[in-house]
Amino acid sequence: MTIQTLTEASEAYIALGANLGDREATLKEAINLLDEHPRITVLRCSNMYETDPVGYADQPDFVNMAIALQTTLAPEALLDVMLQTEQVLGRERIIRWGPRTVDLDLLWVEGHQLSTAHLILPHPRMFERVFVLVPLADIVPTGEASGLYRRVHDVLEQMDDKGGVRFWKACNWVSASVRSGS
Numbered sequence: 001m002t003i004q005t006l007t008e009a010s011e012a013y014i015a016l017g018a019n020l021g022d023r024e025a026t027l028k029e030a031i032n033l034l035d036e037h038p039r040i041t042v043l044r045c046s047n048m049y050e051t052d053p054v055g056y057a058d059q060p061d062f063v064n065m066a067i068a069l070q071t072t073l074a075p076e077a078l079l080d081v082m083l084q085t086e087q088v089l090g091r092e093r094i095i096r097w098g099p100r101t102v103d104l105d106l107l108w109v110e111g112h113q114l115s116t117a118h119l120i121l122p123h124p125r126m127f128e129r130v131f132v133l134v135p136l137a138d139i140v141p142t143g144e145a146s147g148l149y150r151r152v153h154d155v156l157e158q159m160d161d162k163g164g165v166r167f168w169k170a171c172n173w174v175s176a177s178v179r180s181g182s
Helices: 023-036 075-088 130-139 148-158 176-180
Strands: 005-018 040-045 048-051 062-073 103-109 165-169
Touching: 005 023, 005 075, 005 130, 023 040, 023 062, 023 075, 048 130, 062 075, 062 130, 075 103, 103 130, 130 148, 130 165
Parallel strands: none
Antiparallel strands: 005 062, 005 103, 040 062, 048 062, 048 165
């Protein structure tokens, strides 16, 4: 199988969530696994937020966050890496919107809009979900060329109900590539 790559690196944003097991450890391991991929460098992580479940309410609270990364993978190939990461961390898809060890959603990839059977970019519901927008607002740079920063902040300002999202912990994750100076 050929891995689809891009000629230039793109910045991408991923939402992460977990509500089973050691939520924080699982999210950090997901970030580490993504960062260890040779075509992915995690740039920034948001704070962690404890959030009420949405959709299927009879389950534990989630911890949600977002990360910004740089990648030369095409969006579909990045999605494949994300799904493999979920599997490695024990994700089972039993109940729609149900409990899970980890959930990774590709929200946005710089310069890419697409709609296939497997992937829609930007994520079709990202601007409806306060548990996605609050962490995303932590990491989208103010000068971001596509206007994503302004859109995230405008939608958050207009939302009537920002309940169910509570600051939980600061992210203290640092990339191994940053530590090594490479």
